[in-house]
Amino acid sequence: MQRAALRLFAHNGYAGTSIRAIAREVGLSESVLYAHFSSKQAIFDAVLAEFxxxxxxxxxxxxxxxxxxxxxxxxxxxxxxxxxxxxxxxxxxxxxxxxxxxxxxxxxxxxxxxxxxxxxxxxxxxxxxxxxxxxxxxxxxxxxxxxxxxxxxxxxxxxxxxxxxxxxxxxxxxxxxxxxxxxxxxxxxxxxxxxxxxxx
Missing domain, CATH: 1.10.357 (Tetracycline Repressor; domain 2)
Known part of the structure; x- marks a missing residue:
């Protein structure tokens, strides 16, 4: 998930990447993604923690x-x-x-x-x-x-x-x-x- 989010952030910019786009990219619903991450910042933090x-x-x-x-x-x-x-x-x-x-x-x-x-x-x-x-x-x-x-x-x-x-x-x-x-x-x-x- 972090790798997909990283590529979206890199392609669209942090501001230009939505939770919806990340969910779509990884094949999850937004509600499932929100169950794991409270915000886009939390996803970015997970990307940062990995890479x-x-x-x-x-x-x-x-x-x-x-x-x-x-x-x-x-x-x-x-x-x-x-x-x-x-x-x-x-x-x-x-x-x-x-x-x-x-x-x-x-x-x-x-x-x-x-x-x-x-x-x-x-x-x-x-x-x-x-x-x-x-x-x-x-x-x-x-x-x-x-x-x-x-x-x-x-x-x-x-x-x-x-x-x-x-x-x-x-x-x-x-x-x-x-x-x-x-x-x-x-x-x-x-x-x-x-x-x-x-x-x-």
Missing amino acids: GPQGVATMTGRVDPDLAATDPPRYLRELVLAFLDEWDSADARLLISLITRDGLLHDPALRDALQAMRASVAHLLDRWISDGLIARSLGSAHDLALWFTSPIGLARILHLHADATAQERNGARDEILQHTETFIQVVFNSRTNSADSANA
Whole structure:
């Protein structure tokens, strides 16, 4: 149902898509659709939940969870790759086009999804800070999560949309992976650098 609604929203715009059109597209009566969703916004929220910003927890099934404890840099790399595979799907790129074209970037559901994603990353980083793998002097887990996720989200919005060429999509992927490597090099070498400074 969410995929059909997404395609209608993308084709007609959010304002131009009615509950009736969605019901017709999925072969349901409006009353049955209303039994599951209270409004068009609720349907959009469901579309966003399926194809929008996913939290780390959503992707953990695609990454070996033991890596979070045994090899955090590799865990982050594989986590980002899982996100990239998801974001490069036709439906996920269609959603980005819809959001930017229809002025939905400030939609509360999108804001909440982005904040939840950042909170998931902050939780991971807080664990690694507590374990002594990241120097506390670099900042709070929330600040580091903001630094890590913001450029990735921007690259997604700018380059992983429905009309993006293969070259643009590959460029976005390379940009995001390079940012991930820079982040990893800075935060996971911070303990070593701090110790070296103290011993100098």
